[in-house]
Amino acid sequence: MKRIAVITTIYRYLSHAQHFADRFLVGYPKEGKWHRPDMKVVSLYVDQKPEGEQSEDRAREFGFTVYPTIAEALRYGGDQIAVDAVLSIGEHGDYPNNELSQVLYPRYEFFKECVKVFEDDGRAVPIFNDKHLSYNFEKAKEMVDDGHRLGFGVLSGSSLPVTWRLPDVDIPYDHELEGAVMVGVGGSDPMDYHALEAMQCMVERRKGGETGVAAVQLIDGDEVWKAGEDGRWSLELLEAALSRSDTPCGLTDEDGRTQNLIGTGELYKLVDNPAAYFIEYNDGFKATLLMLNGAVRDYCFAAKLKNEPIPVSTQFFLTPTPNVTYSACLIAKIEELYETGVAPYPAERTLLVSGTLESCLKSRHQGHVRLETPHLNVQYRAPEESQHARR
Secondary structure (H helix, E strand, O other): OEEEEEEEOOOOOOOHHHHHHHHHHHOEEEOOEEEOOOEEEEEEEEOOOOOOOOHHHHHHHHOOEEOOOHHHHHHOOOOOOOOOEEEEEOOOOOOOEOOOOOEOOOHHHHHHHHHHHHHHHOOOOOEEEEEOOOOOHHHHHHHHHHHHHHOOOEEEEOOHHHOOEEOOOOOOOOEOEEEEEEEEOOOOOHHHHHHHHHHHHHHOOEOOOEOOEEEEEEEEOHHHHHHHHOOOOOHHHHHHHHOOOOOOOOHHHHHOOOOOOOOOOHHHHHOOOOEEEEEEEOOOOEEEEEEOEOOEOOEEEEEEEOOOOOOEEEEEOOOOOOOOOHHHHHHHHHHHHHHHOOOOOOHHHHHHHHHHHHHHHHHHHOOOOOEEOHHHOOOEOOOOOOOOOOO
């Protein structure tokens, strides 16, 4: 039975730590059955313990120990590393923001403390790092490089790439793409990260594989609509993406009517401050994330395939709280990492998305300028087999 150390910022109701660690404690639904991982949480480190947090209660109920340091959690109270895997969750809690509005979660610091134990003790184990690798690209790159250098599996990122899709579609592997539009909702930077990685898990399958990002720009307000009118992003693809939404707002909320948000003009009334993230890739491909708060409440995608008249489009399905079962889809991938030592998809995806988001936020901070990004020359091949949930 694999022994897991959980390293987290905070353990409370509906935190990522609670969603993820609880599934290793009690199991989760998988492909129509209740699944209990053949793994055991044996230790926990929690950075913050405000009133109402759950770490001590969980420790008493499930028989593991809460340690005061990361090194002690990995060594399970001894003098050598004594766990087989690390679940590192740097999300939620009271942490400062920087000038880009990024929350400075200590994901890099958690990871580096683990790496120090690996180096000191001469043994490395797989790490799952929740969401961004880091708010800073150089730190994120160092984390991925550490995994390669010491030979341990690194998995990271969002649950959106592995949740169910409505409909169940994917980009045909190694097919030429002519454009893509992703629709996201929520605040920056936590929710635009989810949307960018969902978009990336689709477009990375294009012909030639991932080549890295050459330039980015983030604009907002009425300039977003003007960019659509000017053809900088595709109205056809936006309509295809919105057609997959189950949560159109406005008139649908009022009386249940179905809407073409673009055709009726409701879209422009509902969204107070749209944002467009323009991503230019090294191979010339271009994709756009549109954050449309107020129009819909889900995440949808559309892409134009070469020589195909109808766009590929889908919704990344997010199940409701408190179970948020879509996170169980990610736990299945984490289990695979822990069992095999190999990540089911490369951490370079998350590395590229982490850096892309940081550069987009710099674009906004510098007056919405276009920024060339030679440092985002991150190349990788996605697995040919699709990794999202199907059953």
